[in-house]
Amino acid sequence: MDSCTDKEEKPAKFVWVNGPIIVGAGPSGLAASACLSEHGVPSVILERSNCIASLWQQKTYDRLKLHLPKQFCVLPLLGFPEHFPKYPTKDQFISYLESYAAHFSIQPRFNQSVQSAEFDSSCGFWKVRTQDLEYISRWFIVATGENAEPVIPEIAGIGRFHGPIVHTSAYKSGSDFAGQRVLVVGCGNSGMEVSLDLSRHGAVPHMVVRNTVHVLPREMFGFSTFGIVMELLKWFPLRLVDKLLLLVANLTIGNTGQLGIHRPKTGPIELKNFTGKTPVLDVGALSQIKSGKIKVMEGVKEITRNGAKFMNGQEKQFDSIVLATGYKSNVPTWLKGSDFFTKDGMPKTPFPNGWKGQNGLYTVGFTRRGLLGTASDAIKLAKDIADQWRTDQDCRTYSNIVLVKNCTKK
Numbered sequence: 001m002d003s004c005t006d007k008e009e010k011p012a013k014f015v016w017v018n019g020p021i022i023v024g025a026g027p028s029g030l031a032a033s034a035c036l037s038e039h040g041v042p043s044v045i046l047e048r049s050n051c052i053a054s055l056w057q058q059k060t061y062d063r064l065k066l067h068l069p070k071q072f073c074v075l076p077l078l079g080f081p082e083h084f085p086k087y088p089t090k091d092q093f094i095s096y097l098e099s100y101a102a103h104f105s106i107q108p109r110f111n112q113s114v115q116s117a118e119f120d121s122s123c124g125f126w127k128v129r130t131q132d133l134e135y136i137s138r139w140f141i142v143a144t145g146e147n148a149e150p151v152i153p154e155i156a157g158i159g160r161f162h163g164p165i166v167h168t169s170a171y172k173s174g175s176d177f178a179g180q181r182v183l184v185v186g187c188g189n190s191g192m193e194v195s196l197d198l199s200r201h202g203a204v205p206h207m208v209v210r211n212t213v214h215v216l217p218r219e220m221f222g223f224s225t226f227g228i229v230m231e232l233l234k235w236f237p238l239r240l241v242d243k244l245l246l247l248v249a250n251l252t253i254g255n256t257g258q259l260g261i262h263r264p265k266t267g268p269i270e271l272k273n274f275t276g277k278t279p280v281l282d283v284g285a286l287s288q289i290k291s292g293k294i295k296v297m298e299g300v301k302e303i304t305r306n307g308a309k310f311m312n313g314q315e316k317q318f319d320s321i322v323l324a325t326g327y328k329s330n331v332p333t334w335l336k337g338s339d340f341f342t343k344d345g346m347p348k349t350p351f352p353n354g355w356k357g358q359n360g361l362y363t364v365g366f367t368r369r370g371l372l373g374t375a376s377d378a379i380k381l382a383k384d385i386a387d388q389w390r391t392d393q394d395c396r397t398y399s400n401i402v403l404v405k406n407c408t409k410k
């Protein structure tokens, strides 16, 4: 441990972490740390930004509420305050996460962007490098999320456009676009909600629907659609549940194909489970589409200086473009020497078994099942590490971080 194997200039210091290193202080990293501390296992969280839950604090729009009812978004060991509504606002969710971190005395190391992490088989430890330190531990937990980086699509001509182009991660409110004609590229939950927000602020959104998508009502018969699905899946096969869902959806919100939003052939839950493509839960955009306040457009052929040409030959002028084109994992850019993840940065082993890799590697929050999946992973990995922790007396002979020493480069 005393010699430094680094060949590059940085980092100049080692930090020995006596407990797992967790990368990411979003809900998943916090849940993992809380569950570990419940078992008496200390951990260190490395977070690239300057706050917890940076996705929620810095990259989401003002009108965002949890898409799912709060009982499906709660982290392990500490519930939401009782007065929270069924669908907490983003500010309420952030305040919950802040109380959660305070309750479990979680103090991430901020401004620590993990640039590489690799298992060193010669010594049996993970070496996790940030811009200024190298952290070393037996266990390494990846909690950087499925939404670590925005996806920016390549669209012909986009460099020519005269106006602002923003990804939804930088979009805050439709008030910034009042009176404008806005091209919204993407029709997932974010594309629909941003279009709704724009139309409520007096903009004229044109939402591009290039692919098929399932739109479902957020609630059916007064109950959350997600909750109904969870119950039905306990009793019925997945495909039957999908059929029931689509039957009710067609009865309540009508045939979305007539609005230009065509359904995939595969049912919504089957599609979600096998491809990760989330159905859109409608929170009001459909009625705006029906009333013509949100225009639905076919795929974009090219962006022009003043607007866009569409696949159907139409050409329209726009003042701004919002890219509601989603996010991706960033794990492949920094995790070295492991074949646990796909090239898209998701565990190759699907839920519920994608939480544990080899040599002390764990993941939390890569289940395509939102915060429910996070809770499931965090509980399992904490127990697994705690079992090793208890049987390994050596682990407990150090305090949490015991060594910060200068490294002599070879």
Ligand SMILES: Cc1cc2nc3c(=O)[nH]c(=O)nc-3n(C[C@H](O)[C@H](O)[C@H](O)COP(=O)(O)OP(=O)(O)OC[C@H]3O[C@@H](n4cnc5c(N)ncnc54)[C@H](O)[C@@H]3O)c2cc1C
Pocket: 023, 024, 025, 026, 027, 028, 029, 046, 047, 048, 049, 052, 053, 054, 055, 056, 060, 064, 065, 066, 067, 068, 072, 073, 112, 113, 114, 115, 143, 144, 145, 146, 147, 148, 190, 330, 334, 364, 365, 366, 369, 370, 371, 372, 374
């Ligand atoms: C608009 C929106 C609405 C959503 N609504 C819901 C909902 O209602 N219910 C639900 O269950 N899910 C929802 N989700 C999914 C949501 O992303 C997750 O449920 C939740 O945020 C996942 O938490 P996480 O900790 O896994 O990832 P994140 O919240 O993305 O946190 C990951 C953290 O890792 C940090 N990080 C990344 N790379 C590095 C690095 N190299 N070094 C150091 N730190 C790094 C990031 O800065 C970030 O703080 C929503 C997502 C979006 C985008």
